[in-house]
Amino acid sequence: MPKRTKQEILKLVKEKKVRFVRLWFTDVLGFLKGFAITVDELEKALEEGMGFDGSSIEGFARIEESDMVARPDPDTFAILPWPKNEDFNVARMFCDIYEANGKPFSGDPRFVLKRNLEKAKQMGFTYYLGPELEYFYFKDSSFPQPLDKGGYFDLVPLDVAQDLRRDTILALEALGIKVEYAHHEVASSQHEIDLRYTDALNMADNVMTYKLVVKEIARQHGVYATFMPKPIFGINGSGMHIHQSLFKEEKNTFFDSKNKYHLSDIAKYFIAGLLKHAPEITSITNQWVNSYKRLVPGYEAPVYICWAQMNRSALIRVPMYKPGKEKSTRIEYRSPDPTCNPYLAFSVMLAAGLEGIKRKYNLPEPASDNIYRMTDEERKALNIDSLPADLYEAIKLTEKSELVKNCLGEKLFEYFIRNKKLEWDEYRAQVTQYEIDKYLPIL
Numbered sequence: 001m002p003k004r005t006k007q008e009i010l011k012l013v014k015e016k017k018v019r020f021v022r023l024w025f026t027d028v029l030g031f032l033k034g035f036a037i038t039v040d041e042l043e044k045a046l047e048e049g050m051g052f053d054g055s056s057i058e059g060f061a062r063i064e065e066s067d068m069v070a071r072p073d074p075d076t077f078a079i080l081p082w083p084k085n086e087d088f089n090v091a092r093m094f095c096d097i098y099e100a101n102g103k104p105f106s107g108d109p110r111f112v113l114k115r116n117l118e119k120a121k122q123m124g125f126t127y128y129l130g131p132e133l134e135y136f137y138f139k140d141s142s143f144p145q146p147l148d149k150g151g152y153f154d155l156v157p158l159d160v161a162q163d164l165r166r167d168t169i170l171a172l173e174a175l176g177i178k179v180e181y182a183h184h185e186v187a188s189s190q191h192e193i194d195l196r197y198t199d200a201l202n203m204a205d206n207v208m209t210y211k212l213v214v215k216e217i218a219r220q221h222g223v224y225a226t227f228m229p230k231p232i233f234g235i236n237g238s239g240m241h242i243h244q245s246l247f248k249e250e251k252n253t254f255f256d257s258k259n260k261y262h263l264s265d266i267a268k269y270f271i272a273g274l275l276k277h278a279p280e281i282t283s284i285t286n287q288w289v290n291s292y293k294r295l296v297p298g299y300e301a302p303v304y305i306c307w308a309q310m311n312r313s314a315l316i317r318v319p320m321y322k323p324g325k326e327k328s329t330r331i332e333y334r335s336p337d338p339t340c341n342p343y344l345a346f347s348v349m350l351a352a353g354l355e356g357i358k359r360k361y362n363l364p365e366p367a368s369d370n371i372y373r374m375t376d377e378e379r380k381a382l383n384i385d386s387l388p389a390d391l392y393e394a395i396k397l398t399e400k401s402e403l404v405k406n407c408l409g410e411k412l413f414e415y416f417i418r419n420k421k422l423e424w425d426e427y428r429a430q431v432t433q434y435e436i437d438k439y440l441p442i443l
Helices: 006-015 039-048 109-122 162-174 202-221 264-285 342-358 376-381 391-401 402-409 412-427 434-438
Strands: 018-027 032-038 050-053 067-072 089-099 128-138 181-184 190-195 224-226 239-249 304-308 315-316 330-335
Touching: 006 018, 006 039, 018 039, 018 109, 032 039, 032 050, 032 202, 039 050, 039 067, 050 181, 067 190, 089 109, 109 128, 109 342, 109 402, 128 202, 128 342, 162 181, 162 190, 162 202, 181 376, 190 202, 202 224, 202 342, 202 412, 239 264, 239 342, 264 304, 264 315, 264 330, 264 342, 264 391, 264 412, 342 402, 391 412, 402 412
Parallel strands: 018 089, 304 315
Antiparallel strands: 018 032, 050 067, 067 089, 128 190, 128 224, 128 239, 181 190, 239 330, 315 330
């Protein structure tokens, strides 16, 4: 796809009556940041970037080296579907962050993903992704009170959020983001909108946009949308199952018509790489204390490190091949949740898979039974390990990982580890309602 030029953007801005442009970027923890400029500043922004103070952005810079430059990516220009105003429009562009000396900022998550995609490109691969993001609608942000009692694929009258989903899809499509499916999920007031697969960089930008759109449309309807992995005890949490494949030009390198599972050697090596390195990348794909309240047996979230075709309790699922759909051959990595930083999560998954390809890791046989029903001894006999049980265990594994350190770069890696350790220390010092209810009456 041809790159947009500065002249094309300036022409678009004039034609669409754009008055303001929001420049977006992402901090290390995956929160969307940004600032607005007027169209009078746009030409300068496209040529030189816009300076800002990076010292207040999570993981960006110390005060003594805080000058940063945000350079908008013209290919990400899109008109925002709000505010509704007949006189003018507001646009957005994602930015790459640079240091004042003109070097790409190594702590910029978008730069990290670009660097890892370049490694894949040198091996001849383009990385494609299609995530399924789940989330909840609640009455407000103070208490997780569901809007409905609906279940999986339910329609009216139980699914009162159909208008919310419809308006969200319309907004996403107005931004050029293609949607594949939308439906009510298993838990009450839980929903899912699936994005059509695209290359990893565009998809990371799309995921960041998606999360903002879902929250903004909910706000316009007077309710609250949350991607919190496990907001309510006893029901399913929200995951982000990520379908992925590697292409060489127009060819899906994961497909092999002669293989029993229609998987090529490249696909098998990639899966084996993900399985081997899953424990050490989990703090990136599931980065919050609450993430591990979802990763428990019994709620459709994967806990055990294995792969399968039909078995949805496995960490990696390989959807069944359909004749004539060779390009759809893919794997589904099921542990991530939608609160991860997509630039970093996509980076570590890719790094793990490429490591499997480089080293030609051996892929074990698929798990056929429901792993949750197996005893510990049965799982041990099959060499099926578990994902980390909590954030502390996960971060200790990441801290020892050369793969993750090389993938993220030393600066971002060190900041991420330090930040997550602080979060764990803060969490473990809390006295929870569970402890009050259980211990106060008897101790």
